[in-house]
Amino acid sequence: MAIESLPLDSAIVRTLSNISTATLTTVLLKKGLRNVWMRGTIPIDDQQTRQVGRAFTLRFVPAREDLATPESWSSPISTRAAIEAMPPGCIAVVDAMGVTDAGIFGDILCSRMKKRGVAALITDGVVRDIQGVSGTGLPVWCRGVAAPPSVAGLTFVNWQEPIGCGGVAVFPNDVVVADADGAVLIPAKLLDEVLALATEQEQLENWIMSEVEGGAALPGLYPPNAENKARYEAFKAGGKKA
Template sequence: MTLDPKPLDPKTIEALKAVSTATLTTVLLKKGLRNVWLRGTRPIREGQPRLVGRAFTLRFVPAREDLATPAAWASPISTRAAIEAMPEGCIAVADAMGVTDAGIFGDILCARMARRKVAGLVTDGVVRDMAGVLETGLPVWCQGVAAPPSVAGLTFVNWQEPIACGGVAVFPDDVIVVDADGAVVIPQALVDSILEEATEQEDMETWIMEEVRQGCPLPGLYPMNAETKARYQRSRQK
């Protein structure tokens, strides 16, 4: 619980903000990583910006009656304490085991996260106090809403350790990119190589889309054959 995410290079953040999660999943697939899209992570409002940040992980386990009580909210190991450990710019990623009948965070906790300049919250669970959460302005990706509190179905046990969110392994210091299509995790060791390939992929697909708009048929264009690749390369040299 003392592991602080390393700051992410602002240039890396800006570059990844120009890359869709759809592109990232394709590039990661080419490197052999298939299980990188966090299931159940949907934006709670339309128009939420694409976010990039280090993962600050939180872990819940099934509720146990002696631990999952309102008194636990004042424990040194609590969601409240975890929020106070979140650094500016991180993306909180909460493993709620896909539980959808107990809201892990509500408006007050989200307001505090927004105040601490946490970039956003991603979870395979749900939130509560939806109207208030929306008012905080904190970008949230989750499975929906439930009125009961977290202790109705979950026990919070730790933060900043490996978790399984939406069926995906997420480690502290991994990079999270999240947009309208959901959240994708990039392993820390692969960030630089993924960024280079993903940027090239985005540029290529932008060019392909323009060709489609001009009436070009797909065979040989998407994916590119040798002739199309040569034409694409020439266009980049202009």
């Protein structure tokens, strides 16, 4: 049975929209999570803005000739049906097994996702009809492009179940943040804690960057020693450089 998709508070989306995936991977590493960056998830447009949403998962398996046919697109279990189940604001995360010679989605499916208010598409596979996909305005992170359809190399089997994408375990309703550095997963149960830590980490790194731009040397600054930690806390308290 498909797992129910949960909404994500708009305040959380706004906060995470201002936190880089680089910062998030650092915070998650400190929490003991090393495998959270989805390999091969590259934005198709270098002007894409950072996207945040709960994961709505889709899963492909290797193609089997009796199942992976154009007729399967009309099946109750199909990418078309999955798209109609996607709620506004979600990020579609697709396990395509890293296959790069069969495009999982093209312009028509991406256009429908955009109309439904889906925030982004992320996959460790590829898309097709790239010019049309770009024209839909749907932000896409993937490995690249291929002309053949998905059934040339993959069989779609389900949505809203645990998957692997780019070597990362993704569960429905985990939170995904994607930017120019790729897509990063935040486990749903760790969201509040990671949100607080990442906000503080981003503020600290912004202060460190201002110090570097002012000519400060890195030793003792990045990471900050006790003296610089005190200066940073004074900066936060006073709203100006200590």
